[in-house]
Amino acid sequence: MIQKKVCMLGAFAVGKSSLVRRFVDNIYSDVYTTTIGVRIDKKIVNIGDETLSLVLWDVHGEDSYQNVLSAYIRGMAGYLLVVDPTRPHSVDNATNLKNLIDTEIGPKPFVVVMNKCDLKEQWLITQDDLPDWANDAELIIEASSKNDTDVNLVFQTLAESLLQNRQAQ
Amino acid sequence: MRTITNNIFSKPANEPNAELVNEWNTLRSLLLSEEQATIDSIRDDLTALRERINNPEQRIQDISDVLSEATVLSQSSNGDLSSALRPVLEAQFSISARENPELMAEALFPILGPAIRKMIASLFKFDASGSSKIYSIEQLFVIDKETGIPLVHVVHEDAFAQDADMVSGMLSAIQSYVQEAFSTASFDGLNTLELGELSVWIEWGPNAVLASVIRGIAPESFRRSLQERLEIIHQQYSQELRDYDGDSEPFDPLKIELTKFIHNNHTKSIVKLSKLTKKQLVCSCAAIVALIALVTGFIYSEVDENRWQTYISQLKDTPGIIVTGESRGFGQYHIEGLLDPMAVDPIVLLKHSSLQSAEVSYQFEPYHALHSAFIVKRARSMLAPPETTLLTLQGSTLVIEGLVTSEWLKETRRFAPLIAGIESVQYISTLSTRKFSQ
Ligand SMILES: Nc1nc2c(ncn2[C@@H]2O[C@H](COP(=O)(O)OP(=O)(O)OP(=O)(O)O)[C@@H](O)[C@H]2O)c(=O)[nH]1
Ligand SMILES: [Mg+2]
Numbered sequence: 001m002i003q004k005k006v007c008m009l010g011a012f013a014v015g016k017s018s019l020v021r022r023f024v025d026n027i028y029s030d031v032y033t034t035t036i037g038v039r040i041d042k043k044i045v046n047i048g049d050e051t052l053s054l055v056l057w058d059v060h061g062e063d064s065y066q067n068v069l070s071a072y073i074r075g076m077a078g079y080l081l082v083v084d085p086t087r088p089h090s091v092d093n094a095t096n097l098k099n100l101i102d103t104e105i106g107p108k109p110f111v112v113v114m115n116k117c118d119l120k121e122q123w124l125i126t127q128d129d130l131p132d133w134a135n136d137a138e139l140i141i142e143a144s145s146k147n148d149t150d151v152n153l154v155f156q157t158l159a160e161s162l163l164q165n166r167q168a169q
Numbered sequence: 170m171r172t173i174t175n176n177i178f179s180k181p182a183n184e185p186n187a188e189l190v191n192e193w194n195t196l197r198s199l200l201l202s203e204e205q206a207t208i209d210s211i212r213d214d215l216t217a218l219r220e221r222i223n224n225p226e227q228r229i230q231d232i233s234d235v236l237s238e239a240t241v242l243s244q245s246s247n248g249d250l251s252s253a254l255r256p257v258l259e260a261q262f263s264i265s266a267r268e269n270p271e272l273m274a275e276a277l278f279p280i281l282g283p284a285i286r287k288m289i290a291s292l293f294k295f296d297a298s299g300s301s302k303i304y305s306i307e308q309l310f311v312i313d314k315e316t317g318i319p320l321v322h323v324v325h326e327d328a329f330a331q332d333a334d335m336v337s338g339m340l341s342a343i344q345s346y347v348q349e350a351f352s353t354a355s356f357d358g359l360n361t362l363e364l365g366e367l368s369v370w371i372e373w374g375p376n377a378v379l380a381s382v383i384r385g386i387a388p389e390s391f392r393r394s395l396q397e398r399l400e401i402i403h404q405q406y407s408q409e410l411r412d413y414d415g416d417s418e419p420f421d422p423l424k425i426e427l428t429k430f431i432h433n434n435h436t437k438s439i440v441k442l443s444k445l446t447k448k449q450l451v452c453s454c455a456a457i458v459a460l461i462a463l464v465t466g467f468i469y470s471e472v473d474e475n476r477w478q479t480y481i482s483q484l485k486d487t488p489g490i491i492v493t494g495e496s497r498g499f500g501q502y503h504i505e506g507l508l509d510p511m512a513v514d515p516i517v518l519l520k521h522s523s524l525q526s527a528e529v530s531y532q533f534e535p536y537h538a539l540h541s542a543f544i545v546k547r548a549r550s551m552l553a554p555p556e557t558t559l560l561t562l563q564g565s566t567l568v569i570e571g572l573v574t575s576e577w578l579k580e581t582r583r584f585a586p587l588i589a590g591i592e593s594v595q596y597i598s599t600l601s602t603r604k605f606s607q
Contacts, residue, residue: 001416002414003416003417004415005317055316055318074315075315076316077415166415
């Protein structure tokens with residue numbers, strides 16, 4: 001079985017852990033428990049007749065631990081870049097993360113998640129407001145862990161591009 | 170037959186007689202035919218030899234044919250060749266080591282381990298009684314160093330760890346620990362995590378890490394078998410480890426070997442904990458490991474940096490302390506500077522700072538600070554005036570107030586200007602209205 005390391009990245013409280021919980025255990029909670037350090041989960045996805053085991057590194061979103069962050073992203077095959085459009089500042093955060101990754105380990109396939117789409121009326125930005133780097137993404141997906149909107153699509157899309165990358169090699 | 174004149178070998182002075190020359194040639198061929206043939210064959214050989222020498226490819230071929238024998242021979246006789254080669258090899262070796270350390274490390278890893286162990290074994294005698302201690306290996310992980318992904322994971326069937334949650338909790342802690350530890354530039358090679366009655370022993374290789382979860386106290390000799398195991402893994406799977414791209418199938422055969430290894434090291438006599446406490450234990454263990462891992466990163470975090478800078482500026486603000494240099498690395502701190510013996514002890518300041526537990530090494534040169542308080546303090550201790558005498562400093566003048574003997578005053582006028590910061594002395598015989606302090 002192919003295993004790939006995937007990191008969940010984004011500012012704090014954008015909903016990284018919630019995406020993982022929904023995807024892995026199909027549960028959701030409105031209670032915010034910030035992730036301390038990192039939590040590693042695993043989920044097997046099927047793509048056609050292939051299976052891929054995603055090793056999900058759910059990293060805390062706090063800025064000041066950037067040096068620990070560069071340790072966590074080592075060896076990752078791809079990542080989810082999560083933003084919370086109700087907090088436009090989370091986009092700046094994503095920009096920094098994207099730059100950090102590109103300089104530290106080089107570009108990797110990624111999917112941008114515009115999270116909490118159940119709160120769309122409170123969104124302060126749309127897809128068009130994302131910076132240029134968003135064009136490099138495999139896909140930009142509006143999702144909600146709360147309503148289980150397109151959470152599977154997020155992981156499935158990334159898994160597919162990881163598999164394609166592998167076959168291309 | 171004509172006589173042969175003795176000048177026939179030299180060039181005749183006159184035009185040669187054609188007939189004579191012919192005859193001479195006939196004679197020569199008769200007399201010297203054998204030698205001529207020899208000369209011809211030598212000439213041919215010589216030409217061939219010259220061609221051979223001038224042809225670099227051929228020369229390489231020739232030398233390589235005999236080089237290995239020659240090297241062996243030289244080695245066994247006088248060793249001239251090896252001593253000639255040594256500096257070249259050494260230089261090359263250090264260049265490769267510098268330019269491609271990873272490759273070197275990889276190549277040397279299976280060799281170095283046994284060599285180092287041999288050396289250590291010859292220095293120390295291991296406690297043989299250690300092997301009788303009770304311990305058991307409950308889990309083994311072979312982890313890819315780059316991704317932190319486990320390539321192989323085996324669990325002893327008796328171990329509590331069959332609970333999938335616990336396994337993954339433990340694993341996740343080890344994984345993040347491995348990644349953090351290894352990306353810290355000054356990784357100190359820490360390889361044991363103690364978690365109550367469980368411990369995790371981690372052996373580091375160039376491409377993979379072997380982590381074992383042990384219950385009880387394992388003897389030091391067990392670490393050696395772990396190291397050996399990891400070296401063998403690197404030997405057997407060197408290509409697979411290097412090419413690892415998420416597919417752990419090539420490592421499947423390792424599972425059988427490691428399961429055997431676990432069984433050989435599992436002691437039945439270990440008392441197992443009740444199910445509930447075990448679960449709690451493991452959860453907290455995982456939390457502790459995660460915490461340790463986090464702390465590794467935290468040491469470099471800004472929190473610490475801030476505390477350190479606060480302490481430094483506190484020192485800088487303290488009269489009698491001059492900080493000329495400071496450095497900080499992986500939990501260790503160093504300060505250089507000048508320290509007036511009369512200044513507050515930096516260690517006392519440290520105890521009151523938020524860094525209290527840190528290990529700080531100081532390198533202070535003594536000096537005399539020119540703060541007026543210090544000058545006065547120094548003057549008092551050197552001049553030893555009567556207790557009721559008040560000493561103050563005005564500019565560089567030491568002002569003395571109160572009752573003193575004329576003898577003391579005379580001495581003081583002489584010696585006070587020798588104290589750094591004091592140029593002159595002024596005496597006021599009666600205490601003014603203000604109260605003297607000190
Ligand atoms: N309305 C809504 N709230 C969400 C959604 N996803 C997460 N949240 C809430 O947002 C808060 C933060 O979610 P987390 O998943 O813990 O965020 P995180 O990115 O893991 O945060 P850190 O671990 O601190 O970096 C929680 O209160 C969640 O309930 C969503 O899709 N819709
Ligand atoms: Mg989280």
